[in-house]
Amino acid sequence: MDSAPKQSRTETPSALKSTAELRLKNFMNEVTGRALVMMESATQGHHGIAMDLVQEAFISLHKSYSDKTTDEWYPLFYTILNNKLQDWRRKEASRAQPFSFFKKVSLDDDDIEQLDIVDESTPNPFDFLDQALSAEEIQEAIAQLPTRQQQAFMLRAWEGFDTKTTAQIMSCTEGSVKTHYHRAIQALRLSLSHMNPYKGGSSE
Structure with missing residues (x-):
């Protein structure tokens, strides 16, 4: 199990940009495996699609947020990855139902009844x-x-x-x-x- 996100030193935006490629390489080495597991599960085991989604997320992260710290990259990366996944799911839904643009396509179940539960903490x-x-x-x-x-x-x-x-x-x-x-x-x-x-x- 990989360790939790590590704290980075305070650096200026220009320094962060200049080291972005090296930092991104290290960041990719740390999170790619877990991100792929997540995307393969979400895409019903489609390894190629999972790889594409993860790679596209890394590209978007580097393009738009190279001046952010590595600590800030963690939630940003998974936010981008989630958006990529949702876009893929919408395209798949439209492909499966050509006339689905005439009605709202529900891809998520966030409208489910929310349970009144205490937040659970499971670090591992x-x-x-x-x-x-x-x-x-x-x-x-x-x-x-x-x-x-x-x-x-x-x-x-x-x-x-x-x-x-x-x-x-x-x-x-x-x-x-x-x-x-x-x-x-x-x-x-x-x-x-x-x-x-x-x-x-x-x-x-």
């Missing part, structure tokens, strides 16, 4: 799932979640963003993030429970 997905589970098993289970639950879980549990930042990235309310995240955790616990030998109950 393995903290609430059995340690014996492999990353591949967890990723397969994540891929079965609705897209917005995937995003909420990955941004909160894998990237370590707080609820407020996650809501900004996903362009939704903090209440929606809490609900998506809560339901994702419950679904993952249920779908992976049969792999956990430490859960109670008979094995017969």
Whole structure:
């Protein structure tokens, strides 16, 4: 598991721009793997599309925000990536339904009933799932979640963003993030429970 975003030194905008390419290379090395997992899950396992979305997000980040610090890049990158994903999903929906422009196409489930729950904090997905589970098993289970639950879980549990930042990235309310995240955790616990030998109950 990669460490949380690291603090960067205070630098002037001109210095940040001059070192942008090197910083971007290091930034890409750190987040590409996790971003690809997220996009592959969101695009139903389309590796090529996931790669394109991640690369386009990096290009946009470098083009528009080269003067920002590396710390500022983390939420900016995932915001851009989320926007790229939503654009792709709209195009796919229009392609599947040629006349969908005559009606509103609902791609997200942010209108779901928001649960009155205390914000959950899960800095590491393995903290609430059995340690014996492999990353591949967890990723397969994540891929079965609705897209917005995937995003909420990955941004909160894998990237370590707080609820407020996650809501900004996903362009939704903090209440929606809490609900998506809560339901994702419950679904993952249920779908992976049969792999956990430490859960109670008979094995017969």
